[in-house]
Amino acid sequence: xxxxxxxxxxxxxxxxxxxxxxxxxxxxxxxxxxxxxxxxxxxxxxxxxxxxxxxxxxxxxxxxxxxxxxxxxxxxxxxxxxxxxxxxxxxxxxxxxxxxxxxxxxxxxxxxxxxxxxxxxxxxxxxxxxxxxxxxxxxxxxxxxxxxxxxxxxxxxxxxxxxxxxxxxxxxxxxxxxxxxxxxxxxxxxxxxxxxxxxxxxxxxxxxxxxxxxxxxxxxxxxxxxxxxxxxxxxxxxxxxxxxxxxxxxxxxxxxxxxxxxxxxxxxxxxxxxxxxxxxxxxxxxxxxxxxxxxxxxxxxxxxxxxxxxxxxxxxxxxxxx
Numbered sequence: 001x002x003x004x005x006x007x008x009x010x011x012x013x014x015x016x017x018x019x020x021x022x023x024x025x026x027x028x029x030x031x032x033x034x035x036x037x038x039x040x041x042x043x044x045x046x047x048x049x050x051x052x053x054x055x056x057x058x059x060x061x062x063x064x065x066x067x068x069x070x071x072x073x074x075x076x077x078x079x080x081x082x083x084x085x086x087x088x089x090x091x092x093x094x095x096x097x098x099x100x101x102x103x104x105x106x107x108x109x110x111x112x113x114x115x116x117x118x119x120x121x122x123x124x125x126x127x128x129x130x131x132x133x134x135x136x137x138x139x140x141x142x143x144x145x146x147x148x149x150x151x152x153x154x155x156x157x158x159x160x161x162x163x164x165x166x167x168x169x170x171x172x173x174x175x176x177x178x179x180x181x182x183x184x185x186x187x188x189x190x191x192x193x194x195x196x197x198x199x200x201x202x203x204x205x206x207x208x209x210x211x212x213x214x215x216x217x218x219x220x221x222x223x224x225x226x227x228x229x230x231x232x233x234x235x236x237x238x239x240x241x242x243x244x245x246x247x248x249x250x251x252x253x254x255x256x257x258x259x260x261x262x263x264x265x266x267x268x269x270x271x272x273x274x275x276x277x278x279x280x281x282x283x284x285x286x287x288x289x290x291x292x293x294x295x296x297x298x299x300x301x302x303x304x305x306x307x308x309x310x311x312x313x314x315x316x317x318x319x320x321x322x
Contacts, residue, residue, distance in 0.1 A: 031086055031108070031206035031207050031208045031209050032055065032058070032059075032108070032206060032207050032209070033205070033206050034055075034058075034059035034083075034202055034203045034204070034205060034206065034207060035202070035204060035205070037052075037055055037056065037059055037174075037202060038202055040052070043151075043174075045139075046137030046138055046139050046153055047131070047137055049137075049139065049151055049153050049169055049174070050131075050137055050153060050155075050167075052169070052174035053153075053167065053169050053174045053175065053176055055174070056170075056173050056174035056175045057081075057175065057176070058083075058088060058108055058207050059083070059202060059203050059207060060081065060173055060175055060200045060201065060202055060203070061081060061082055061083060061200070061201045061202075061203055062079075062080075062081055062175070062197060062198060062199065062200040062201070063078070063079065063080050063081075063198045063199070064078070064079040064080075064194050064196060064197045064198060065077070065078055065079070065194070065195050065196040066078075066079055066192065066193060066194045066195060067191075067192075067193055067195060068190070068191070068192050069190065069191040069192075069193075070189065070190040070191070070279060070280050071189075071279065071280060072279050072280075073097075075094055075095075075096055075097050076094070076095040076096055077092055077093060077094045077095055078091075078092070078093045078095065079091070079092055079194075083203040083205075083207060086107075086205060086206050086207050086208035087105065087106060087107060087208060088104070088105070088106065088107070088108070088207065089103070089104070089105045090102075090103065090104045090105075091103045106210070107207075107208040107209055107210040107211075108207055108208065108209050108210060131253060131254075133158075133227075133228060134157065134158055134159070134162065134227065134228045134252055134254075135155050135156060135157055135158060135162075135164075135254060136155075136156045136158060137153060137154070137155055137156075138153070138154045138156065139151065139152070139153060139154075140152040140153065140154050140166075142171075143168060145168045145170075145177040145178045145193065145194070146177050146178075146193070146194045146195055146196060146197055147196075148170050148171070148172070148177060148197065149170075149171045149172075150168040150169060150170055150171060150177050150178070151168070151169050151171055152166065152167070152168050152169075153166070153167045153168075153169060154166050154167075155167065155254065157184075159226075159227070160184045160304065161226040161227070161303070161304065161307050162226065162252060162254070162255050162303055162304075162307075163181055163182055163183055163184070163189070163255060163302060163303065163304070164181075164182040164186070165179060165180065165181055165182065165254065166178075166179070166180040166182065167179055170197070170200075172200075173200050173202075175197070175200060176194075177193070177194045177197065178191070178192070178193040178194065179191070179192045179193075180192075181280065181302060183304070184304055189280045189302075190280045210233070215231070215233075218318060219291070219317070219318050220261050220290065220315060220316065220317050220318060221315075221316055221318070222248075222250070222259060222311055222314065222315055222316070223314035223315055223316040224310055224311065224314040225250055225311065226252070226303070226307055228252040228253075229250040229251060229252050229257070230250060230251065230252075231248060231249070231250055232248075232249040232250065232251050232256070246260070246261065246262075247259070247260050255301065255302055255303055256301055257299055257300065257301030257303055257307075257308065257311065258299070258300050258301060259297070259298070259299050259311065259312075259315070260296075260297070260298040260299075260300075261290070261295055261296070261297050261298075261315065262295065262296050262298075263293060263294070263295055263296075264287065264293075264294040264295060264296050270287065270296055271283075271285045271296065271298065272285065273285050273286055273287050275305050275308075275309070278300065280302065281300060281301060281302050282300065282305040282308055283298055283299070283300035283308070284298070284299045284300070284305065284308035284309045284311065284312045285297070285298050285312065286298075286309075286312035286313055286315075288315075290315075290317040291317050291318075297312040297315050298312065299311040299312045
């Protein structure tokens with residue numbers, strides 16, 4: 001495992017996109033027409049506010065400055081979101097500390113792998129389909145953030161297997177202006193806040209959806225995942241003696257975890273088994289024999305550490321019985 005990427009959108013946007021807010025038509029195969037956001041009625045329910053923010057993250061062009069506050073300290077950064085010919089470009093550049101720039105270019109992600117004979121919805125359709133089973137949304141009044149009027153939205157988990165959030169959504173555009181990540185005790189783990197939002201402009205066209213992809217062959221699979229977490233169409237793999245090992249991502253729509261399985265060799269130095277702290281996140285490491293050879297299993301994500309431990313301990317090789 002060369003690196004531990006963090007699957008966290010820099011604006012707090014959730015995996016993928018799509019919705020049917022306030023009578024808004026759902027995304028078609030050709031993409032979603034952002035002009036539908038041009039003159040909508042004000043959202044009246046927590047779910048409508050949440051859905052509006054998902055589309056806004058993909059349909060508005062803007063530049064912004066922000067701060068990220070966590071146990072690691074305070075870091076400032078600039079943000080850029082552009083859309084050209086339906087393709088999005090997102091850039092986050094840190095202004096202090098080690099120089100870091102993150103860039104993403106592409107289409108709006110789908111909510112899962114393609115199923116034979118069925119159409120896979122874009123992510124917010126998948127999110128909203130079971131959101132009520134795992135989270136409670138609650139409007140918590142108006143506040144002012146970055147010089148703009150905002151609606152606060154509280155996202156409360158219904159169990160102890162996931163973290164909660166507080167979102168402050170721009171009343172004019174629906175863009176997230178501020179986000180707090182909360183642990184199971186309700187303590188703030190991280191705050192991400194825009195300090196300046198410059199000239200947000202609605203993209204006058206369609207944003208493209210990602211193509212449907214067939215799931216790859218599975219050499220291994222998780223024997224247990226928190227309820228509501230499903231495999232995402234993100235995969236990086238390598239080959240070992242003709243068998244595939246690598247990386248999978250699982251999400252409940254609001255949070256995600258990554259699972260890595262790699263051989264223990266001299267070329268891949270082992271990590272100490274147990275929990276490792278990575279800023280506000282944890283990584284759980286487990287060593288065991290899989291497929292007749294020693295393997296290293298790593299799970300990481302912004303979920304409670306005990307969840308990660310259960311995931312790595314219950315991983316199953318293809319030939320193993322549950």
